[in-house]
Amino acid sequence: MIRRLYRVLGPEGAGFLNRLLVVLAGAAILQGLAFTLLVPVLRTLLGERPGEVWPWLAALTVCSLAYAALQAVAVSSGFTVGSRLSRVLHRRLADRALDLPIGWFTPARAAELSRLAGQNVIQVMNTPAHLLRPLTGSVLTPLTIVAATFLFDGRVALVLLLCAPVLVAVHLWSTSVMSGLDRGRDAAIGESADRVLEFAQNQPVLRAFGRTVDGYGALDDALVAQSRADRRLIRRGVPGLVSFAFATRTVFALLLALGVSWTLGGSMDAPTLLALLVLVGRLTDSLSGAADLGAGMRIARNGLDRLDAVLGRQPFPRPAEPRLPRGADVEFDAVGFGYRHESVGDSASRTDPETELLRDVSFRIPERSMTALIGPSGAGKTTVARLLARFWDTTTGTVRIGGVDVRDITSEDLAATVSIVFQDVYLFEGTIEDNVRVGDPDADEEKLRRAAVMAGLDRVVEELPDGWATRVGEGGTALSGGQRQRVSIARALLKDAPILILDEATAALDQENEAVLTSTVQALAADKTLLVITHRLATVLAADQVLVMENGRITERGTHAHLVATGGTYADFWRQRTSANGWRLEVAP
Numbered sequence: 001m002i003r004r005l006y007r008v009l010g011p012e013g014a015g016f017l018n019r020l021l022v023v024l025a026g027a028a029i030l031q032g033l034a035f036t037l038l039v040p041v042l043r044t045l046l047g048e049r050p051g052e053v054w055p056w057l058a059a060l061t062v063c064s065l066a067y068a069a070l071q072a073v074a075v076s077s078g079f080t081v082g083s084r085l086s087r088v089l090h091r092r093l094a095d096r097a098l099d100l101p102i103g104w105f106t107p108a109r110a111a112e113l114s115r116l117a118g119q120n121v122i123q124v125m126n127t128p129a130h131l132l133r134p135l136t137g138s139v140l141t142p143l144t145i146v147a148a149t150f151l152f153d154g155r156v157a158l159v160l161l162l163c164a165p166v167l168v169a170v171h172l173w174s175t176s177v178m179s180g181l182d183r184g185r186d187a188a189i190g191e192s193a194d195r196v197l198e199f200a201q202n203q204p205v206l207r208a209f210g211r212t213v214d215g216y217g218a219l220d221d222a223l224v225a226q227s228r229a230d231r232r233l234i235r236r237g238v239p240g241l242v243s244f245a246f247a248t249r250t251v252f253a254l255l256l257a258l259g260v261s262w263t264l265g266g267s268m269d270a271p272t273l274l275a276l277l278v279l280v281g282r283l284t285d286s287l288s289g290a291a292d293l294g295a296g297m298r299i300a301r302n303g304l305d306r307l308d309a310v311l312g313r314q315p316f317p318r319p320a321e322p323r324l325p326r327g328a329d330v331e332f333d334a335v336g337f338g339y340r341h342e343s344v345g346d347s348a349s350r351t352d353p354e355t356e357l358l359r360d361v362s363f364r365i366p367e368r369s370m371t372a373l374i375g376p377s378g379a380g381k382t383t384v385a386r387l388l389a390r391f392w393d394t395t396t397g398t399v400r401i402g403g404v405d406v407r408d409i410t411s412e413d414l415a416a417t418v419s420i421v422f423q424d425v426y427l428f429e430g431t432i433e434d435n436v437r438v439g440d441p442d443a444d445e446e447k448l449r450r451a452a453v454m455a456g457l458d459r460v461v462e463e464l465p466d467g468w469a470t471r472v473g474e475g476g477t478a479l480s481g482g483q484r485q486r487v488s489i490a491r492a493l494l495k496d497a498p499i500l501i502l503d504e505a506t507a508a509l510d511q512e513n514e515a516v517l518t519s520t521v522q523a524l525a526a527d528k529t530l531l532v533i534t535h536r537l538a539t540v541l542a543a544d545q546v547l548v549m550e551n552g553r554i555t556e557r558g559t560h561a562h563l564v565a566t567g568g569t570y571a572d573f574w575r576q577r578t579s580a581n582g583w584r585l586e587v588a589p
């Protein structure tokens with residue numbers, strides 16, 4: 001566990017831990033010496049010359065006082081180190097989060113990260129004060145006692161030495177059994193927590209379809225699995241828990257029997273037997289303390305493993321020689337990509353070429369032009385947008401911006417170059433203004449208003465009683481879907497990056513607002529590179545180039561006129577949309 005602590009803390013936290021361990025080791029050894037000194041004290045007191053006890057008593061007093069002083073230092077430094085640990089861990093987790101690919105942050109992983117930063121860091125910060133101190137005591141104090149016992153009776157020390165491997169083996173066995181059971185239970189608890197969260201978040205849908213808690217199978221299954229894991233822990237864990245205590249008591253009984261037989265045989269005097277039994281009693285007590293720590297240690301160990309898995313996860317390699325994009329044209333050159341299915345702490349692994357989603361995707365978007373990317377659901381359009389913003393690295397091929405491989409551009413420069421509006425808008429708790437200003441916190445009033453007008457947000461702000469100061473609620477829940485979308489578009493426009501990606505950015509807008517945005521997009525194409533993923537005809541018609549994507553490949557490309565004339569998938573799309581539009585016009589009042 002100490003090794004794990006060092007790994008998780010990294011070099012910056014190692015110094016605190018070193019100092020604490022030295023103090024703890026000193027205290028544990030002094031405690032062992034104080035216990036050992038009980039032997040000459042008792043032997044002299046119960047022997048023929050009790051008056052000679054004073055020097056031993058003085059040594060015992062000095063040892064006990066030194067132990068008490070070191071113990072006081074250890075207690076306070078345990079808490080100090082704990083709070084430093086929490087600071088170091090939070091900083092390391094934050095640094096790692098910044099290095100991880102954006103695509104890593106799925107909702108499940110974000111939830112797990114928040115559990116790690118909360119619950120797990122608290123477990124680890126309690127480790128020095130509540131676990132390391134008793135742990136060093138239960139290992140070093142018995143070792144000191146065994147070593148010192150050689151000075152008084154070699155036979156007793158030898159028996160203790162021979163029993164030690166058995167005790168260690170029993171301890172390791174019970175720890176490994178409990179650890180496996182704990183891990184299973186932790187996973188079951190995590191699954192239940194996720195399902196409860198999902199159940200709470202999906203209440204509107206579940207109620208609309210008349211599904212109550214009894215009818216929500218996923219949550220039922222998770223709760224049943226958790227109670228099964230609890231029962232398994234009790235059933236299989238109890239033998240492990242009692243076995244170590246049983247083994248230490250057996251050692252004590254063995255020594256008692258041997259000591260009595262040596263005393264009856266005349267090779268040990270009664271005061272020595274009594275004193276040694278007191279000493280062995282202290283030793284077995286210390287060892288039993290180790291067994292009591294087992295549960296806390298397993299929990300801390302599992303928590304450390306989870307932290308280690310995230311901290312040890314492969315970050316995006318930083319470019320060895322960072323380059324700046326020379327312009328804002330975009331190029332996908334024979335790009336292949338597949339999603340990896342991995343859990344929170346998995347290290348990077350390559351995808352199976354058979355399951356690749358994108359294959360041989362190549363296209364160019366010239367600077368200051370607009371490209372519409374269309375295709376059926378699941379074709380891979382959003383994935384193309386994510387690869388351009390380097391949410392992930394491609395499996396094969398290259399994505400270039402301004403002639404430079406995105407892997408050679410620092411994440412800061414890339415973020416400044418590319419702006420994205422996704423269909424799933426996320427707003428931060430705060431006001432509308434706070435949320436738009438995320439795009440450029442230093443923007444002046446005029447820039448802010450201009451972005452709002454271009455996104456059609458100015459009308460939203462006018463209609464709301466608190467205007468720009470309207471609070472959006474957690475995740476933007478206080479606004480309608482269309483209002484949220486306009487806030488996120490204004491945010492991206494305020495950022496004013498040379499490349500703008502709009503992924504179904506108008507899906508939640510009504511016709512009037514879509515028209516505002518379509519003319520905005522057309523105007524933006526004059527000085528930005530635009531990639532627009534859309535099903536809206538008006539936007540597609542405004543594009544300089546249309547790319548049709550099907551099953552992870554670009555199957556058609558060209559201008560609207562060219563594609564309609566070719567008579568492929570795009571021509572079908574065009575026909576369906578125009579007839580749908582015609583139908584809509586007929587029924588409109």
Ligand SMILES: Nc1ncnc2c1ncn2[C@@H]1O[C@H](COP(=O)(O)OP(=O)(O)OP(=O)(O)O)[C@@H](O)[C@H]1O
Nearest residue numbers: 106339340357375376377378379380381382383384
């Ligand atoms: N983070 C992810 N992890 C694993 N698979 C994913 C992930 N995101 C998308 N996929 C899968 O990749 C495929 C393509 O998804 P993508 O969102 O790129 O398609 P799309 O063409 O944008 O679809 P839509 O028009 O419905 O948004 C889908 O089968 C989807 O399930």
